[in-house]
Amino acid sequence: xxxxxxxxxxxxxxxxxxxxxxxxxxxxxxxxxxxxxxxxxxxxxxxxxxxxxxxxxxxxxxxxxxxxxxxxxxxxxxxxxxxxxxxxxxxxxxxxxxxxxxxxxxxxxxxxxxxxxxxxxxxxxxxxxxxxxxxxxxxxxxxxxxxxxxxxxxxxxxxxxxxxxxxxxxxxxxxxxxxxxxxxxxxxxxxxxxxxxxxxxxxx
Amino acid sequence: xxxxxxxxxxxxxxxxxxxxxxxxxxxxxxxxxxxxxxxxxxxxxxxxxxxxxxxxxxxxxxxxxxxxxxxxxxxxxxxxxxxxxxxxxxxxxxxxxxxxxxxxxxxxxxxxxxxxxxx
Numbered sequence: 001x002x003x004x005x006x007x008x009x010x011x012x013x014x015x016x017x018x019x020x021x022x023x024x025x026x027x028x029x030x031x032x033x034x035x036x037x038x039x040x041x042x043x044x045x046x047x048x049x050x051x052x053x054x055x056x057x058x059x060x061x062x063x064x065x066x067x068x069x070x071x072x073x074x075x076x077x078x079x080x081x082x083x084x085x086x087x088x089x090x091x092x093x094x095x096x097x098x099x100x101x102x103x104x105x106x107x108x109x110x111x112x113x114x115x116x117x118x119x120x121x122x123x124x125x126x127x128x129x130x131x132x133x134x135x136x137x138x139x140x141x142x143x144x145x146x147x148x149x150x151x152x153x154x155x156x157x158x159x160x161x162x163x164x165x166x167x168x169x170x171x172x173x174x175x176x177x178x179x180x181x182x183x184x185x186x187x188x189x190x191x192x193x194x195x196x197x198x199x200x201x202x203x204x
Numbered sequence: 205x206x207x208x209x210x211x212x213x214x215x216x217x218x219x220x221x222x223x224x225x226x227x228x229x230x231x232x233x234x235x236x237x238x239x240x241x242x243x244x245x246x247x248x249x250x251x252x253x254x255x256x257x258x259x260x261x262x263x264x265x266x267x268x269x270x271x272x273x274x275x276x277x278x279x280x281x282x283x284x285x286x287x288x289x290x291x292x293x294x295x296x297x298x299x300x301x302x303x304x305x306x307x308x309x310x311x312x313x314x315x316x317x318x319x320x321x322x323x
Contacts, residue, residue: 018320021313035245
């Protein structure tokens with residue numbers, strides 16, 4: 001461990017003193033940023049996403065074609081994203097924090113790449129005519145995003161992500177008929193369960 | 205390192221040294237890099253465990269223990285010990301005196317930078 005030298009009259013010059021003070025301020029800022037957790041995860045927003053996902057699962061189970069099924073879930077994804085962003089922004093604002101603070105940016109950087117991979121795979125799998133794989137892949141990649149993004153958040157978030165990954169693995173291992181129930185359990189049930197937990201423990 | 209210590213900064217309450225010496229003594233206490241790291245990390249978290257601080261500051265058990273104890277003795281950090289199941293769990297939090305010391309330190313550093321830029 002490096003021990004910093006105390007600024008004082010015996011320093012070589014003003015420039016050295018200035019640089020040392022600046023270095024210490026940078027160290028404080030970096031330590032604070034590294035130690036901060038992303039706490040703008042909105043409990044109530046996640047609950048609402050769970051409710052809309054259960055609705056989407058019901059609607060998707062009644063569709064007569066693969067295209068309609070995909071359409072229902074893609075609409076739900078857009079709705080969930082909007083709800084999540086609005087709820088997180090509201091919670092951050094009420095806590096006097098910026099949504100894209102350093103921990104918020106780290107959370108976003110962990111969350112977005114698996115989702116982007118999921119979007120690309122959705123197109124590829126759609127072209128390949130293997131829509132039966134989509135529930136497992138969506139759950140798995142969404143879960144991976146929640147785990148990596150949630151690494152800088154409260155503990156419940158990465159645990160929720162692991163739940164999604166397990167649901168995805170189950171959907172991929174099971175017959176195609178498991179797809180929609182797995183989506184309901186994952187995007188509906190897990191969001192509801194962890195949303196309530198986060199709401200109670202860390203606020204809405 | 206047991207219990208919640210007196211939140212008063214002992215460096216401030218002992219003997220009442222001359223103002224300049226007092227400021228210098230307080231400065232020395234959190235000027236050391238690891239102690240400054242502990243105080244900075246606790247400033248943005250209500251509490252952190254020993255293990256979390258050790259990982260965050262990338263240091264050893266011995267180093268962290270020694271420096272956390274110094275901060276605790278000064279009343280800047282409060283330490284509490286409990287058991288998580290069968291595992292001991294040591295938690296630290298920043299006291300009001302510790303927060304004031306960090307604020308003073310930040311002010312000191314900013315003043316140095318401002319003064320040097322004016323030259």
